[in-house]
Each structure stands twice: as structure tokens, then as C-alpha cells.
Amino acid sequence: MLCFQRQSNSVNEYDAIVIGAGHNGLTNAAYLARAGLKVAVLERNPYIGGATVSRELHEGWTYSNCSYVCSLLRPEIARDLELPRHGLQVVPYGGGVTFMQNGDIFGKYPEPERRYREMQRHSRRDADAWQRYAADTMKQTRLIRPFLMKRPPNPTSLRPGRLRELAEYGAAFGEMGEAGLADTMRFWTKSVADYLEEFFETDVIKAHLAGSGIIGTALGVYSPGTAYVLLHHYMGDVDGNVGSWGFARGGMGAVSGALAAALQSYGGEIISDADVGNIMVSGGKVTGVALRDGREFRSKIVVSNLDAKRTFLDLMDEGDLPQTVVQRARNFKIRGSSGKLNIALDGLPTFNGLDKKSRLMVGDFHFHDSLPRLERAYDDWKNETWSKDPYLDLLIPSLFDPTVAPPGKHMMTVFVQYAPPKINGREWTDEDKAGFEKSVLDQISNYSPDFRDLIVHCETRTPRELENEVGLTEGNIFQGELTFDQLLFNRPFPGYAQYRGPVKGMYMCGSATHPGGGVMAAPGANAAREILADLREPNVVPEGYADD
Amino acid sequence: MNPHQDEPIYLPTAFHSRQQQHNLLHAWGGWNGYLKPEAYTDIELEYFAIRSTTAVFDLSPMNKYRVTGPDAEAFLNRVLTRDVAKIKNGRVGYCIWCDDAGQVMDDGTLFHLGDNDYRLCSYTRAYEWLYWSSLGFDVAIEDETGTVAALAVQGPTSCTVLTAMGVTGLESLKPFGILEVSFQGQTLTVSRTGFTGDLGYELWIDTSAGEALWDALFAAGEPYLIKAIGTEALEIARIEAGFLQAGVDFVPAETAVRRGCTRSPFELGLGWLVDFDKPRFNGRKALLAERDAGSRYRYVMLDVDGNKPAHHSFILQHGKVVGTVTSAAWCPTAKTNLAFAQLELPADASLTGLVAEIYYERELRWNKVLAPCVAIDRAPFDPPRRRQTPAPAL
Numbered sequence: 001m002l003c004f005q006r007q008s009n010s011v012n013e014y015d016a017i018v019i020g021a022g023h024n025g026l027t028n029a030a031y032l033a034r035a036g037l038k039v040a041v042l043e044r045n046p047y048i049g050g051a052t053v054s055r056e057l058h059e060g061w062t063y064s065n066c067s068y069v070c071s072l073l074r075p076e077i078a079r080d081l082e083l084p085r086h087g088l089q090v091v092p093y094g095g096g097v098t099f100m101q102n103g104d105i106f107g108k109y110p111e112p113e114r115r116y117r118e119m120q121r122h123s124r125r126d127a128d129a130w131q132r133y134a135a136d137t138m139k140q141t142r143l144i145r146p147f148l149m150k151r152p153p154n155p156t157s158l159r160p161g162r163l164r165e166l167a168e169y170g171a172a173f174g175e176m177g178e179a180g181l182a183d184t185m186r187f188w189t190k191s192v193a194d195y196l197e198e199f200f201e202t203d204v205i206k207a208h209l210a211g212s213g214i215i216g217t218a219l220g221v222y223s224p225g226t227a228y229v230l231l232h233h234y235m236g237d238v239d240g241n242v243g244s245w246g247f248a249r250g251g252m253g254a255v256s257g258a259l260a261a262a263l264q265s266y267g268g269e270i271i272s273d274a275d276v277g278n279i280m281v282s283g284g285k286v287t288g289v290a291l292r293d294g295r296e297f298r299s300k301i302v303v304s305n306l307d308a309k310r311t312f313l314d315l316m317d318e319g320d321l322p323q324t325v326v327q328r329a330r331n332f333k334i335r336g337s338s339g340k341l342n343i344a345l346d347g348l349p350t351f352n353g354l355d356k357k358s359r360l361m362v363g364d365f366h367f368h369d370s371l372p373r374l375e376r377a378y379d380d381w382k383n384e385t386w387s388k389d390p391y392l393d394l395l396i397p398s399l400f401d402p403t404v405a406p407p408g409k410h411m412m413t414v415f416v417q418y419a420p421p422k423i424n425g426r427e428w429t430d431e432d433k434a435g436f437e438k439s440v441l442d443q444i445s446n447y448s449p450d451f452r453d454l455i456v457h458c459e460t461r462t463p464r465e466l467e468n469e470v471g472l473t474e475g476n477i478f479q480g481e482l483t484f485d486q487l488l489f490n491r492p493f494p495g496y497a498q499y500r501g502p503v504k505g506m507y508m509c510g511s512a513t514h515p516g517g518g519v520m521a522a523p524g525a526n527a528a529r530e531i532l533a534d535l536r537e538p539n540v541v542p543e544g545y546a547d548d
Numbered sequence: 549m550n551p552h553q554d555e556p557i558y559l560p561t562a563f564h565s566r567q568q569q570h571n572l573l574h575a576w577g578g579w580n581g582y583l584k585p586e587a588y589t590d591i592e593l594e595y596f597a598i599r600s601t602t603a604v605f606d607l608s609p610m611n612k613y614r615v616t617g618p619d620a621e622a623f624l625n626r627v628l629t630r631d632v633a634k635i636k637n638g639r640v641g642y643c644i645w646c647d648d649a650g651q652v653m654d655d656g657t658l659f660h661l662g663d664n665d666y667r668l669c670s671y672t673r674a675y676e677w678l679y680w681s682s683l684g685f686d687v688a689i690e691d692e693t694g695t696v697a698a699l700a701v702q703g704p705t706s707c708t709v710l711t712a713m714g715v716t717g718l719e720s721l722k723p724f725g726i727l728e729v730s731f732q733g734q735t736l737t738v739s740r741t742g743f744t745g746d747l748g749y750e751l752w753i754d755t756s757a758g759e760a761l762w763d764a765l766f767a768a769g770e771p772y773l774i775k776a777i778g779t780e781a782l783e784i785a786r787i788e789a790g791f792l793q794a795g796v797d798f799v800p801a802e803t804a805v806r807r808g809c810t811r812s813p814f815e816l817g818l819g820w821l822v823d824f825d826k827p828r829f830n831g832r833k834a835l836l837a838e839r840d841a842g843s844r845y846r847y848v849m850l851d852v853d854g855n856k857p858a859h860h861s862f863i864l865q866h867g868k869v870v871g872t873v874t875s876a877a878w879c880p881t882a883k884t885n886l887a888f889a890q891l892e893l894p895a896d897a898s899l900t901g902l903v904a905e906i907y908y909e910r911e912l913r914w915n916k917v918l919a920p921c922v923a924i925d926r927a928p929f930d931p932p933r934r935r936q937t938p939a940p941a942l
Contacts, residue, residue, distance in 0.1 A: 111557050113581040116673075124691060128676035131803050138805045177807050179649075355551040548806070 014040045016301040016531070017289055018509070019276045019315070020471065022050025023073075025305030026259035026270075027524030028509040028531075030081055032303075033268035035532050035540045040297065041263070042274040042289065044471065048260055050305070051470050051477065052519050054253025054404075058457035061411050062404040063342035064251040065459065066470055066477070068395065068413040069093070069364075071236030071245040072518040073255060076149055076542045077525050086261035088254050090246040091400055092238040095363030097354060098208040099447040105353045106204040106369075107360045114359075123202040133199040139180065140187050141235045141242060142547055143172055144515075148235070148522045149544030151530060152489040152497045152514045188484050192226040193371050203370040210374055211366055211393060214417060216477040216517065218335035220378030221371050225483040232482050232518060242547075247397050251404055255519060279304070279311075279506060281320040286505035289315075300505045301531060305524070306471060307479035308332045308492035308512040311501075325502045328493035332512070333486060336421035336463035336475035337381060341414040341440050344457040348396070348410050349448045365394040367443055381418035384425060386436045386462075390443055391417045409456075416440050421463045421474035428464035436462055478517030479510050488514060499527035500534075507531055558583040561608040562697035562758025566766075570776040577779065580673075580693070582609035585778040592880070594781035598702050598744050599881045601773035602709045604765065605700040605782055607750065608758075611670045612696050613678060617687035620664040626829055627681050628658065629813060629822040635660050640724045640741050644813055644821050650834030651801040651810035652818070653677065654794050657741060659726060667692065667752075671794035677802065681830065697758040701765065702748030702785075705772040707939040710738065710749060713768035718749070719938035732760055740939075743782060745789020747933040747940070772942060787886055788879035790849055790927025792816060797847075797874040797888055811890070812838055815845035842894055845871075850887045850902065850921040851928070852876070858887040858904040858919065865893075865901050873904065882928035887921070899923040 021043035051066035094110025119127035192213025288298035312329035463475025509527035511517035742748035871891035
């Protein structure tokens with residue numbers, strides 16, 4: 001059993017230190033502080049949030065610089081940590097548009113009847129198939145949702161408690177029935193393209209839906225495993241509406257801001273400009289961290305919100321670690337695949353084929369109207385360059401949120417895929433970044449004649465900036481790919497999926513752990529539950545809500 | 549290409565301009581993508597129009613699929629559980645269809661309009677499923693939902709009203725029979741069908757003639773106290789008549805998410821619609837197995853003691869919960885408190901001692917009654933005029 005001192009003598013001595021003030025680090029620290037621990041979160045940047053951040057880079061405009069929409073944030077945590085009282089408001093948005101090369105569009109209305117007729121305009125069969133598709137994705141979603149706020153089971157342990165956890169998973173799968181189980185196994189291993197082909201015949205509808213299967217993932221729509229990534233984007237909810245997405249009012253920084261306020265309300269500290277260089281280990285136990293500037297913070301518990309590669313290969317001495325951990329950390333799949341443009345606009349752009357007053361303007365915009373086109377965008381990634389015809393997930397949050405742009409002006413957030421971590425084997429250069437930016441602006445301009453003229457400011461982030469500024473290895477937004485080999489008890493790798501590191505007192509709480517990325521805060525909360533259990537402290541972390 | 553603009557969420561039906569004139573409550577809802585009146589003036593008066601005069605209900609939003617081609621009968625025999633060959637030309641059949649697991653996808657009516665020419669009306673959108681089921685058959689399937697307008701004309705004076713409107717030969721039309729007449733140069737199809745359990749007809753016509761049909765009907769019906777009714781009044785009538793409503797009394801299998809929430813025909817009391825003499829139809833194997841092994845659920849109609857409708861009630865037997873109510877209503881004509889219940893009881897289990905646990909509120913005071921129930925075989929409302937031929941005139 002670990003001991004900790006509630007009263008420490010030195011200012012730099014804590015019961016627990018969390019490295020990284022991303023949403024999971026803040027969540028983890030908030031729960032530890034609420035349990036009575038003296039906690040500090042050390043943040044490398046002068047601002048908090050990690051990839052859940054709002055910044056004003058051009059006066060009057062607030063960007064969600066990395067993550068940009070919100071659905072997966074666990075409602076149990078938002079309620080339990082009183083995030084609304086600390087300033088968080090998530091406003092649901094709905095719908096989307098795929099602009100087609102022939103000048104037509106596919107409008108995915110959030111209202112079922114309009115969506116039905118719009119789908120019917122493209123294909124009568126596909127319009128009907130939607131109900132089958134919705135039921136099927138909901139079945140798969142319901143399987144995984146109960147496990148988001150639980151640690152994954154350890155399938156190799158025969159201890160009774162562990163077996164009980166495993167049995168819970170077994171029962172959930174058993175509940176699906178024989179046919180359901182077969183469907184589930186297929187679902188978790190197949191490509192999003194193959195999955196969609198089972199329902200739809202129309203290129204643009206398949207392409208519109210396939211985007212969720214590749215976002216943040218260095219795989220193409222025809223790659224096995226991408227169907228699960230689609231599910232990952234469907235398993236969240238806004239106020240119980242499973243699959244809904246929303247905007248955090250004030251940008252995603254509102255999430256980290258509310259978490260930070262909750263943490264501070266429990267007496268936790270956040271120390272910015274504190275760049276941890278080393279997790280100190282002595283005698284097989286963690287003793288604290290050393291900053292790159294030489295400062296040291298002592299603690300018997302160190303929690304890393306960083307991804308598994310950074311944590312084990314960068315912050316820890318490989319000699320302190322079991323050989324398998326070093327090996328697995330090196331082989332951990334965390335390939336960068338995406339970039340981001342945040343754009344301040346002087347007005348609302350006109351998009352070809354879509355009335356400016358349409359309900360669909362508040363939806364997510366895409367410009368790929370077929371699966372083969374999406375796959376060719378991935379081909380560029382394989383060829384170690386950015387997509388010349390990039391897949392975009394574009395939104396204009398200022399149509400919903402009056403705080404992110406001056407009145408009458410607009411803010412556009414553009415998620416871009418694909419962008420490889422290296423260009424032809426070398427680091428990204430400024431010229432590469434300019435080329436990447438141009439391919440995105442060109443893509444948008446193809447469908448919006450006045451867009452370019454409205455640009456007031458543009459922040460462009462390639463995997464280089466995502467790695468250097470945010471700290472995401474290779475710029476992978478999920479801290480590791482969400483493929484079946486890296487999920488549940490295999491996340492980040494076998495034997496280390498219950499948030500405990502290989503050294504006593506060392507824990508992981510980032511998206512590299514179960515249940516993965518997407519601004520859920522579940523990894524941070526689940527890790528806190530384990531830490532408190534190890535300390536024999538009462539649990540203060542909520543259980544998940546039940547769907548039924 | 550013009551920019552894409554949002555159209556209204558619910559579209560008007562062919563009768564909308566006329567419905568607007570009658571709909572003093574402005575109580576509109578959505579049905580299958582179309583605007584539907586929930587009530588026009590007063591639900592009770594609308595209900596009594598069904599039972600004492602003539603009620604008119606717009607059923608245009610119902611899904612309608614035209615099935616034609618040399619294999620039409622063979623195809624429908626594969627899709628539907630009953631023997632389609634027994635539904636002769638000029639006749640309508642109530643039918644259900646199942647998925648391969650023998651779970652009910654929907655119920656509906658099949659109209660045998662001509663040689664190799666059928667219309668299937670359904671609650672769910674079935675075009676895609678029909679398409680997949682049609683592979684290997686020489687048939688064409690056309691979705692007529694938006695092109696065929698339909699009115700239900702129901703009640704004791706309905707035959708008289710339609711005759712006054714100029715429909716000839718109606719009095720000799722048998723229940724589930726189809727008659728084609730000419731109406732202002734268009735073909736008007738009249739079927740002796742409905743969802744009210746009363747004497748009644750359904751009119752089918754091209755949407756372009758919708759308003760003219762409505763006007764002629766109401767002009768002829770005025771002396772006979774014709775009245776437009778909404779879905780609320782129809783709901784009471786259909787319960788009183790013992791008719792199931794898809795999406796209320798069972799979950800259509802294709803939309804179901806939770807395992808075990810769907811029902812087989814046997815579990816809905818619709819075993820009589822399953823014809824195992826047919827060598828092949830969707831769900832046959834699973835249904836055969838269920839016939840031999842027994843069903844999990846049992847559908848019953850309950851005569852509930854007292855006058856409090858047993859909405860969503862638990863049904864108890866000897867103090868144990870054995871099921872729940874799916875539909876309930878006080879039936880104003882039959883003067884019965886009726887409930888449909890799904891019971892988790894074997895087919896041969898005794899149905900004595902059933903009790904409905906009913907909660908109701910009066911001025912914020914909640915009351916609970918444990919109302920004894922008696923399982924009944926027939927719907928409490930079943931007047932002779934429903935099947936008399938010639939149909940009784942006023």
C-alpha cells in the first residue's frame with residue numbers, strides 16, 4: 001500500500017502530480033483533489049487545455065484550436081464536477097452537407113422527415129435503409145456505452161474480482177445473441193466502406209457517412225477497423241440523445257476552463273510553464289518529476305496525461321521500464337493523419353448549391369462525394385504527403401455561438417485529413433505547411449466563390465504543430481489509433497490497460513488509455529478511481545449512467 | 549442549379565387546403581412526413597361521427613407500394629405469411645410480414661387490384677426491404693405514397709353518403725371487396741375496408757383529384773352529418789375494434805434495437821395469418837420452430853374493471869408482474885374499459901386473476917387502483933352492419 005502525506009513540508013511536494021493540463025489531466029486531478037489529495041497539474045504551455053483549448057489569435061475571434069465539437073464528454077462527469085456551474089454549456093447542433101462535384105449537394109437534415117426526403121431524392125432505397133442503419137449502429141453503440149466509465153477487464157487474470165469484470169463484458173456480448181455477436185465481431189473488424197455498402201447504394205451518402213470512420217485515423221475508408229472509428233463518433237450524447245454533437249459555448253476551451261475551475265474549487269493547483277522532462281524513479285517507485293528548467297516536484301504518485309510514446313519513451317528512462325513496455329511503447333500505433341485550419345472570416349461565405357438561410361448551414365460540411373475519392377485522399381498519406389484533394393470536416397460555430405466572432409463576422413473550423421507526420425521521410429517545412437494550407441483553401445474555394453476574400457486570419461496546424469505545440473505524438477488526435485488491437489484491455493497495450501504504469505506510483509490518464517480519445521474525460525476519471533483504490537481511499541468517481 | 553432550400557418538415561397532403569378549413573383547433577402533427585390533423589374540433593364528437601354518422605379521415609400519408617409483374621403473386625407469397633393466392637382479384641387482405649427470425653416487421657393491407665397487380669399498404673417504410681425480397685422475382689415495385697391520395701369514410705351512414713356522391717353498386721360490395729368507379733374522369737377505387745371496426749370504406753384516387761373528391765364527398769355527406777376526424781378519434785375507435793397499431797402494440801422488427809423487444813405473429817395473436825402450407829416465406833423456419841417450442845409472449849385483450857383506462861399499466865397475476873398494457877381506452881360506444889396487453893405467459897397458462905395496476909391523477913392527486921381484468925376473445929364493438937351485404941342504408 002502507498003502512503004501519502006496530507007500535509008507536506010515543501011511547496012514542491014504533492015500527494016499527486018498530473019503531467020499535462022488537457023481535459024483528462026484536469027479531470028483526473030479534480031477527482032484526486034476532491035478526494036482530499038494535494039494535487040498539482042503541471043502544464044508545459046502558458047495556457048491550459050491541451051487539445052481542448054480556445055485561443056484568441058486574432059483580436060475578436062476565438063478559435064477552438066484543436067478539438068472543435070463536443071459529444072463524448074461524459075455527462076456523469078460534467079454533472080458530478082458541476083461543470084455547468086463552472087461555465088460549461090454545450091449547445092447541440094445537427095445535420096451536415098456534402099457538396100458534390102456535379103454542383104448538387106447531399107443535405108443530411110437532423111429532422112428525420114426532411115432527411116428522409118433528401119435521401120430519397122438521391123435514392124429511394126437508401127432513404128428506407130436509414131432506419132436499418134440507425135438501428136444497427138445503435139445496437140453496436142449500446143454495447144460499448146456501459147463500459148466507457150469502467151476500467152477494461154484484465155482477460156488474463158483469474159482473480160475472482162477480475163473474472164467478475166470480464167463476465168460483465170461477456171454478458172453484454174451474450175445479450176446480443178448469436179446473430180448479434182457475429183455482427184459485432186464483423187463490425188469491429190471491418191472497414192467503414194464495407195459496413196456502409198451493406199446499407200446504401202448512393203456514392204454521396206456513403207461518402208458523407210464514411211467520414212466519421214476515418215477522422216483522426218491513419219487509415220482509409222476501405223481499411224479494416226474503420227467501422228469501429230465510426231462507432232466512436234456515434235457513442236456520445238448531448239443530454240441523452242445518443243449520437244448527437246454540440247458546440248461548447250466559447251469554444252472547447254470552455255471544457256478545460258470548467259474542469260480547471262472545478263479542480264481549483266477542490267484546492268488543486270495548476271502550474272503552467274512547467275515543462276516536465278523526466279518522471280523520477282527510485283527503487284522501482286516514482287519519486288516525482290523534474291522539469292526541463294531544472295525545477296523538481298516530489299510526489300509518490302505521478303499521473304501522465306501524455307500519450308504512451310511520450311510518457312514511456314520521452315519522460316521515463318527506458319532503463320527504469322520492463323523491456324516489454326519499451327517495446328510496446330515503440331510499437332504503439334499513433335500515426336498522425338490530420339491537420340487543422342482555424343479561420344476568421346469577415347462575413348458568412350456563400351456555398352454553391354446551398355441557400356445561406358438553410359438549416360444546413362449550421363451542420364458539418366464535406367466535399368468528398370464518393371468512397372474512391374476518399375481513398376485517394378488516403379493514398380497521398382501513404383505516399384507521405386498531404387492530400388491534394390483533402391477530406392474536410394468544416395463547421396461555422398459562429399452561426400451558433402455569439403461569443404466566438406464579432407457580430408456579423410464568422411469563425412470557421414476546418415479539420416483536415418490526410419496529413420502525414422513526415423513529408424517524404426523528412427520533417428515538415430514552412431513551404432510544406434503553405435502547400436497544405438493552400439490545398440485546403442482551394443478545396444473550400446471550389447465550392448465557395450467568395451470564401452477566400454473573406455479571410456481575415458488563418459491558423460494552420462499540420463501534424464508538426466500538433467506535436468510541437470499540443471504535444472500529441474505525430475499529431476494523432478486520439479493519442480493512438482482507435483483500432484481493435486489498441487482498444488479495451490489492449491489500450492495502450494496488454495497488461496497496462498487499467499491505468500497503472502509499470503512503476504509503482506506511476507499512472508496514465510490520457511486518451512491513450514480506455515476508452516480512448518474524443519474529449520470524453522472518461523480516461524481521466526477512470527484513472528482517478530484506480531489511484532484512489534490503490535490508496536485505499538473512498539471512491540469519489542461516479543459510475544456511468546445506464547441507457548435503460 | 550438553384551441553391552438547395554429547406555422545404556417544410558411536413559408536407560401537405562392532397563386534402564390539406566380543405567382540412568385547413570375544418571381544422572378549427574389547428575392541431576397538426578406529423579405522420580410519415582406529411583401534415584396530419586390530430587383533431588379538428590372536438591375529439592369526442594369526431595369519435596361519435598365514426599359510430600353514428602360518417603367520419604372522414606385522410607390516410608394519404610400511409611405507405612403504399614404497387615407491386616406488378618408476372619411474379620407478383622409468388623413474390624408476395626414469399627414476403628407475406630398468409631397465402632396470397634386466396635386473396636382473389638378485387639379483394640383486400642389483412643396481412644403481416646416477418647423477418648427471417650420470424651419477428652413481425654409490420655402489418656398492413658394487400659389490395660388485389662388486377663391480374664398481377666397489387667397494392668401493399670404499410671405502417672413502416674418498406675421499399676428497401678421489398679426491393680431486397682424481390683431479387684429473383686420478375687416484379688416491379690413502385691412507391692405510390694406521394695401519388696395516391698386516400699380517404700377513409702367510415703360510419704353507419706357511409707354507404708349512403710357515397711351512394712349520394714354517385715358511387716353506384718356500393719351496397720352489394722362485400723367487406724374487403726374493391727370497386728372501381730369513375731369520378732370526374734379519374735378512376736376512383738373504393739374498398740370496403742377501414743380501421744374503425746364499423747361499416748366503412750376507403751377511397752383511393754390520384755392526388756390531382758384530391759380536392760375535388762373531398763368537395764364532392766362533403767357536399768353529398770352534409771345532410772348525413774359527415775365530419776372530418778383526426779388521429780385522436782381514430783385511435784379510440786381502433787382500440788374499441790380490437791385492431792393492433794404498429795409502433796404502439798409491437799415494435800417493427802427492422803427498427804428494433806433491443807434484443808427480445810420484437811414479437812412473432814403468435815405473440816400478437818396473429819397466428820391465423822401464418823400459413824405453413826406455403827413451402828416458403830420469410831420467417832417460416834423460425835416460426836415453425838416457435839410453433840413447436842412455444843412462444844414467450846402472449847397477446848390478450850382485457851376487459852378492465854372500472855372506468856380508468858389502464859394506460860401503460862403493469863398486469864399482475866397473484867401479485868406478480870406478468871405483463872404490461874400496450875394500448876388502452878375507455879370505449880364510448882361499447883361502454884367497456886379495454887386494454888391490450890403483452891403477457892409473459894405460456895399459451896396454456898390460466899388467465900384468471902389478472903389485475904391491472906392503474907395510476908391516474910386528479911388535480912395533482914395521484915391515485916392507484918388495482919383493477920381486476922377479464923381476458924376476452926372478441927373486441928367489444930362488433931356491429932352486424934360491419935359485415936352486412938347489402939350494406940345497410942340510412
